[in-house]
Amino acid sequence: MYQWLIDEDLPLSHIAKRLNASHIMTDLDREWTPSTVRQVLTNEKYIGNNVYNRRSFKLKKKHVNNPPEMWIRKEGAYEGLVSLDTFMRAQEVLADRSRRLSDEELLQHLKRLYDSCGHLSGFIINQAEDMPTAATYAQRFGSLSRAYELVGYFTNRNSDFIEVNKRLRRLHPEIIQRTTATITELGGKVDRDPKTDLLLLNDELAISLVIARCQTSENGMQRWRIRFDTHAHDPDLTVAVRLDSNNELELDYYLLPRMDLPTHEIRVSTRNSVQFECFRFDNLGFFYGMSEREPLIPKTF
Numbered sequence: 129m130y131q132w133l134i135d136e137d138l139p140l141s142h143i144a145k146r147l148n149a150s151h152i153m154t155d156l157d158r159e160w161t162p163s164t165v166r167q168v169l170t171n172e173k174y175i176g177n178n179v180y181n182r183r184s185f186k187l188k189k190k191h192v193n194n195p196p197e198m199w200i201r202k203e204g205a206y207e208g209l210v211s212l213d214t215f216m217r218a219q220e221v222l223a224d225r226s227r228r229l230s231d232e233e234l235l236q237h238l239k240r241l242y243d244s245c246g247h248l249s250g251f252i253i254n255q256a257e258d259m260p261t262a263a264t265y266a267q268r269f270g271s272l273s274r275a276y277e278l279v280g281y282f283t284n285r286n287s288d289f290i291e292v293n294k295r296l297r298r299l300h301p302e303i304i305q306r307t308t309a310t311i312t313e314l315g316g317k318v319d320r321d322p323k324t325d326l327l328l329l330n331d332e333l334a335i336s337l338v339i340a341r342c343q344t345s346e347n348g349m350q351r352w353r354i355r356f357d358t359h360a361h362d363p364d365l366t367v368a369v370r371l372d373s374n375n376e377l378e379l380d381y382y383l384l385p386r387m388d389l390p391t392h393e394i395r396v397s398t399r400n401s402v403q404f405e406c407f408r409f410d411n412l413g414f415f416y417g418m419s420e421r422e423p424l425i426p427k428t429f
Contacts, residue, residue, distance in 0.1 A: 342370075353395050383415055
């Protein structure tokens, strides 16, 4: 099978047909499919490695595929049937086939599969003949959900995600407008950059206002991801608005100075370190106090 892939550049479907024509069955005594061929060509056990924790299973939940960084690998656990060089050449062939396709071509394949099946999943993609893997779509487009959206397929999960996005797009300018109005009422000056949405407070501080949505995992744990602007002029202060579990109401606020921030993002949960919680506020009173100005009264002698 490896030689057919490497030397003859056969599609996976042709390899499956050749095996079936020779009456060679899988280990489960079934006919070969492109998916089962791919499993053999990509499984490290054929070079002697034993890989654990590829999948997880929680009580009353479906099996889920774990990302590669969670896998536990024991190299050289037993004698391999395929040389490491052959195995790596096969991976290069499979990866190159995916790289050859443009984004548009990948989506065309996915759209045809969607039209044929009426719905999509990682399993359906991996089972389809001569289709790039689900992992290829996730890597190229950021996630499978995003690839689904681009071909017009919306599950309940990503439909909810899109609805939240719409709500956040409406909420963000509302918060900026309210913040600007309050600062002005307190005697401060604020200018908004229409291109970056950065606020310049009293000609001194560049402020970024971001919204952190609540993400609830299958086990009920809530997390928030705070992303930072990466404009040419980094903000001096990031005001992060953390939303409630329904992503409808403002829960609390984090005032995060640039000098204390990582370069890209931080993740917040319901329990955080004491050091980090010092940046959290129940309201924006402290922030507004930074913008307040008192008139100077000339001294009288």
